[in-house]
Amino acid sequence: MTHISPHPNSSSPSSSPQRFPVVVVGAGPAGLTVGNILRAASVDCVVLETETRTSIQQRPRAGVVEEWAVRGLEERGLADNLVQRAERHTVCEFRFEGRGYRFPYTELTGRRHFVYPQPLLVTDLVREYADVRGGDIRFGVRDVRLHDTDSDRPSVSYLCPETGERRLLHCDFVAGCDGARGVTRAGLPPGRARQARHDYGIGWLALLAEAPPSSDCVLFGVHDNGFAGHMPRSPEMTRYYLQCPPGDDPEKWPHERVWSELRQRLAAADAPPLIEGRLLEKRVLDMHDYVVEPMRFGRLFLAGDAAHLTAPIAAKGMNLALHDAFLLGDALAAYVTKGEESGLDGYSEACLRRVWDYQEFSQWLSEVYHGTASGDPFRAGTTLARLRRLFTSPVAAAAFAEQYLGTAERF
Numbered sequence: 587m588t589h590i591s592p593h594p595n596s597s598s599p600s601s602s603p604q605r606f607p608v609v610v611v612g613a614g615p616a617g618l619t620v621g622n623i624l625r626a627a628s629v630d631c632v633v634l635e636t637e638t639r640t641s642i643q644q645r646p647r648a649g650v651v652e653e654w655a656v657r658g659l660e661e662r663g664l665a666d667n668l669v670q671r672a673e674r675h676t677v678c679e680f681r682f683e684g685r686g687y688r689f690p691y692t693e694l695t696g697r698r699h700f701v702y703p704q705p706l707l708v709t710d711l712v713r714e715y716a717d718v719r720g721g722d723i724r725f726g727v728r729d730v731r732l733h734d735t736d737s738d739r740p741s742v743s744y745l746c747p748e749t750g751e752r753r754l755l756h757c758d759f760v761a762g763c764d765g766a767r768g769v770t771r772a773g774l775p776p777g778r779a780r781q782a783r784h785d786y787g788i789g790w791l792a793l794l795a796e797a798p799p800s801s802d803c804v805l806f807g808v809h810d811n812g813f814a815g816h817m818p819r820s821p822e823m824t825r826y827y828l829q830c831p832p833g834d835d836p837e838k839w840p841h842e843r844v845w846s847e848l849r850q851r852l853a854a855a856d857a858p859p860l861i862e863g864r865l866l867e868k869r870v871l872d873m874h875d876y877v878v879e880p881m882r883f884g885r886l887f888l889a890g891d892a893a894h895l896t897a898p899i900a901a902k903g904m905n906l907a908l909h910d911a912f913l914l915g916d917a918l919a920a921y922v923t924k925g926e927e928s929g930l931d932g933y934s935e936a937c938l939r940r941v942w943d944y945q946e947f948s949q950w951l952s953e954v955y956h957g958t959a960s961g962d963p964f965r966a967g968t969t970l971a972r973l974r975r976l977f978t979s980p981v982a983a984a985a986f987a988e989q990y991l992g993t994a995e996r997f
C-alpha cells in the first residue's frame with residue numbers, strides 16, 4: 587500500500603477528502619454487483635472505474651451464467667432483463683473422431699445454463715446502480731492508489747479525469763474488484779499474500795463472429811489439430827475458440843485459415859456446415875489460472891478476477907466473480923448496517939472453496955480439450971478414454987454435469 591505523501595505535481599490530493607463506508611475499485615460484474623447490494627441496503631459507496639461507461643458496456647467476454655448465479659442476481663433484484671432475454675441451454679455436444687456426442691446436462695441435473703453476453707449484464711448492472719439506485723460511480727479515473735488498508739482508516743486516491751487533480755476518499759473498507767490487470771492485487775503487502783499460478787502452455791485464439799450459431803448448443807471439438815469451441819452468444823453472434831501456440835500472432839489467422847480450421851476441428855458426420863461471418867474480435871489468450879490467498883488483507887477485500895483468474899476453458903470466471911460479489915456485498919451490508927462481522931470473517935474461505943473446485947475442473951477439462959493434440963499418443967489415448975466414459979458411464983456423466991453447472995450442494 588502506498589502512503590500519500592506531499593508531491594509537487596498533480597499527484598498530491600488537492601480537494602477536501604470525502605468519506606464513504608466502502609470504496610469499490612472496478613466496475614466489472616463483481617464491483618457493480620457489490621455496489622448494487624450496498625445501495626439496496628442504503629450503504630453509501632463509490633465505484634471507481636478507469637474506463638468510460640460506453641467502453642465497459644461494449645467489452646465482449648463471457649456469456650455463460652450458471653443457474654445458481656442467475657438466482658443470486660434475481661434475489662438481489664438484478665436479473666430482470668437477463669431472465670427475460672437470456673437463452674436457456676440444456677445440452678452441449680462433444681465432437682471427436684468425426685462424430686457428435688450430445689450431452690444432456692439438464693436431464694441429469696435439472697439445471698440449465700443461461701447465455702447472456704457480459705456487456706448486456708454490465709449494462710444492466712450499471713443502469714441499476716447509477717440510474718435506479720442512485721449510486722456514485724466515477725468513470726475514467728486514473729492512477730488509482732490504495733493507502734493504509736492495513737489500518738482502521740484506509741483511503742483510496744485517484745486522478746480526476748476532468749481536472750487532473752488527485753482526489754482522496756477515506757473509507758472503512760475497500761472492495762478490490764478491478765480484474766486481472768488492476769492495482770488492488772498488485773498493491774498487496776509483500777510476503778502476506780500467496781499467489782498460486784498455473785500455466786497451461788497453450789493459447790486460444792478467441793474469436794467473435796458476426797454469424798448466427800451453427801448449432802443449438804455449445805460445441806467442443808477435440809481434434810488432432812487442437813481444440814475448437816463454438817459458443818452461441820445471440821441469434822446474430824457466435825464466439826469461437828481455436829487452440830493455438832501461446833503468444834501466437836492473431837494476424838497469422840486470416841479469415842480463410844480460421845474458418846478452414848474451425849470446419850476441420852468441429853467436423854461431425856451429418857452435422858450442418860458452419861455458418862461463416864465477419865470476425866469482429868480476434869485475440870490470443872495465453873491460458874493460465876491464478877489464485878490469491880487469502881482474499882482479505884485488513885480492510886481490503888478482493889473479489890472476482892482481482893483475486894483469481896480461471897482460463898475460459900470451463901466458462902467459470904464471471905460466475906466466480908458473481909459468487910464473490912454476493913458474499914462480499916451481503917457481508918459488508920450486514921457489517922455496516924448491523925455490526926455483524928461473521929460474513930466478513932468467513933468471506934475468504936467461503937469464496938476459495940468454490941474457486942479451487944472450479945480450478946480443478948478447468949484443469950481436468952483442459953486435458954479433455956487438448957490431450958489429443960499434445961503429440962503424445964499416451965495422452966491422446968487417455969483423453970479419448972475420458973471422453974468415452976462420459977457417454978458410457980452414468981456415474982461419470984453425473985459427476986461431469988455437476989461440475990459443468992456448478993450445482994454441488996457443498997464445496
Ligand code: FAD
Pocket residue numbers: 611612613614615616617634635636637642646647648649650651704730763764765766767768769770792889890891892898900901902903904905906907
Ligand atoms: P472485470 O470484468 O475484469 O472488471 C474489472 C473492472 O475494473 C474493469 O471494468 C476494468 O476496466 C476496471 N479496472 C481495471 N483496473 C482498474 C483500476 N486500476 N482502477 C479502477 N478500475 C480498474 N466467464 C464466465 O463465467 N463465463 C464465460 O463464458 C466466460 N467467457 C470468457 C471469454 C473470454 C474471451 C474471456 C477473456 C473471459 C471469459 N470469462 C467467462 C471470464 C469473465 O469475463 C471474467 O471472469 C469476469 O469479467 C470477471 O469479472 P470482474 O468483475 O472480476 O473483472
